Amino acid sequence: MNLIDKYIAEVGKHLPRRNRADIEAEIRSTLEDMLEERKQSQGALDDALIAELLKEYGAPRKVAESYIGPRYLIGPRMYPIFEMVTRIVLVVLLAVALAGLGISLSKASLVGPEFLRTIGESALGLLSGLMTAFGNIVLAFAILERVLPTKEFEKEAEDWDPADLASEPDPDRVKFGEQIFEIIFLVLFLVILNLYPGVIGFGFLDEGNWIFISPILTEAFFHYLPWINVLFLLQIGIGVYLLRRGWWSTGLRIANIILELASIALAVVMLRGPALVALTAEQLANTPLAEEAQLFTTIINLAPTLALTVVIIISSIEVAQMIYHLVKGRPSSPYPVIK
Amino acid sequence: MENDELVQNMILELRRGVLSIAVLSQLSREEYGYSLLKALSEKGMEIDQSTLYPLLRRLESQGLLKSDWRIADEARPRRYYVISPQGRAVLNKLKREWSAMAATMKGMLS
Numbered sequence: 001m002n003l004i005d006k007y008i009a010e011v012g013k014h015l016p017r018r019n020r021a022d023i024e025a026e027i028r029s030t031l032e033d034m035l036e037e038r039k040q041s042q043g044a045l046d047d048a049l050i051a052e053l054l055k056e057y058g059a060p061r062k063v064a065e066s067y068i069g070p071r072y073l074i075g076p077r078m079y080p081i082f083e084m085v086t087r088i089v090l091v092v093l094l095a096v097a098l099a100g101l102g103i104s105l106s107k108a109s110l111v112g113p114e115f116l117r118t119i120g121e122s123a124l125g126l127l128s129g130l131m132t133a134f135g136n137i138v139l140a141f142a143i144l145e146r147v148l149p150t151k152e153f154e155k156e157a158e159d160w161d162p163a164d165l166a167s168e169p170d171p172d173r174v175k176f177g178e179q180i181f182e183i184i185f186l187v188l189f190l191v192i193l194n195l196y197p198g199v200i201g202f203g204f205l206d207e208g209n210w211i212f213i214s215p216i217l218t219e220a221f222f223h224y225l226p227w228i229n230v231l232f233l234l235q236i237g238i239g240v241y242l243l244r245r246g247w248w249s250t251g252l253r254i255a256n257i258i259l260e261l262a263s264i265a266l267a268v269v270m271l272r273g274p275a276l277v278a279l280t281a282e283q284l285a286n287t288p289l290a291e292e293a294q295l296f297t298t299i300i301n302l303a304p305t306l307a308l309t310v311v312i313i314i315s316s317i318e319v320a321q322m323i324y325h326l327v328k329g330r331p332s333s334p335y336p337v338i339k
Numbered sequence: 340m341e342n343d344e345l346v347q348n349m350i351l352e353l354r355r356g357v358l359s360i361a362v363l364s365q366l367s368r369e370e371y372g373y374s375l376l377k378a379l380s381e382k383g384m385e386i387d388q389s390t391l392y393p394l395l396r397r398l399e400s401q402g403l404l405k406s407d408w409r410i411a412d413e414a415r416p417r418r419y420y421v422i423s424p425q426g427r428a429v430l431n432k433l434k435r436e437w438s439a440m441a442a443t444m445k446g447m448l449s
């Protein structure tokens with residue numbers, strides 16, 4: 001096998017089977033033409049001359065690539081959607097993992113090896129989940145890349161409507177309705193917890209009479225109240241500032257993340273602590289619920305655990321979203337923008 | 340130094356844009372790859388073989404060229420390319436476009 005045969009075989013390794021033989025024949029033909037010309041101008045042919053010619057012709061892989069063009073798993077048309085889906089899935093996974101960690105910590109000891117093991121196991125679980133999710137997304141998009149016809153994308157590009165631009169939300173713009181609702185909710189909650197804790201309970205109508213069972217909050221709950229007050233007041237403060245300003249800034253996002261993390265921490269501590277609600281069967285003795293007292297007390301006593309778990313999950317998702325916005329950021333405009 | 344590289348890249352882009360016209364224009368009579376390479380080079384259009392051969396295949400797959408393997412003068416098979424009727428029609432349109440573009444650019448650069 002001479003040098004040219006070896007070279008062509010090497011190029012062939014990187015060519016698709018379908019037209020490999022044809023391309024190999026063409027390269028051989030060209031090389032022989034080139035050699036013929038050199039032979040005429042330089043005299044005898046030797047390996048050094050052939051090697052020089054092959055060097056000039058190019059590295060086998062590069063020559064093969066020039067015939068087949070760029071190859072990719074996920075091409076430029078699918079990449080933006082792939083990136084968006086990946087980000088969303090990874091952020092959601094992160095939020096779920098944080099919530100899971102919160103729940104695990106609420107059940108585990110917060111000191112010593114058990115604490116470290118809980119953190120380690122959560123981190124490993126998250127890593128494995130992230131890799132599996134990423135692998136699945138890549139696989140799905142690699143298949144879509146090969147299955148979806150190009151015409152679909154061209155049609156979408158032709159059908160776009162400038163009116164759609166207006167509906168594109170700005171992630172930095174404060175959602176006024178959401179903020180106002182949150183502030184009203186927090187203020188109401190603060191007022192009730194601090195001034196009228198007696199209204200916390202549950203009531204029902206019995207043959208036209210309103211029966212109300214209260215109070216059911218324990219001493220343990222009121223130990224946490226100062227912390228709840230501080231967190232709620234800070235949250236209200238940020239909310240009011242956001243309404244005045246109208247735009248999120250990096251500092252505000254960081255402050256909000258810290259506040260949300262503090263809320264998660266407090267919720268975890270409350271979950272781990274003594275019961276926050278104490279409803280006994282005796283309190284229901286003279287009511288129509290007496291027969292089902294056991295069931296009702298179980299449901300009511302479980303309510304704080306459920307509520308705190310929901311708080312941890314929602315706060316974790318919000319933290320993940322805020323971190324996402326913070327990391328994603330946006331390039332500053334070269335033009336002055338009046339906000 | 341930086342500018343030299345930038346200019347080289349831009350020249351490459353310019354040449355890439357006109358290569359198809361150059362190749363089509365030289366294939367009114369049959370040529371095999373290497374002879375076409377020489378013909379283009381003699382007329383001042385230096386082109387790398389790793390650019391020319393894939394381009395020939397692309398033009399053929401678009402129906403603008405025809406090719407066949409043949410043994411001519413010497414006892415060695417060669418692939419001969421020639422412009423197709425569709426290629427000729429496309430070349431005529433490209434020629435007009437090129438003239439208009441050249442006139443526009445001349446006006447802009449003078």
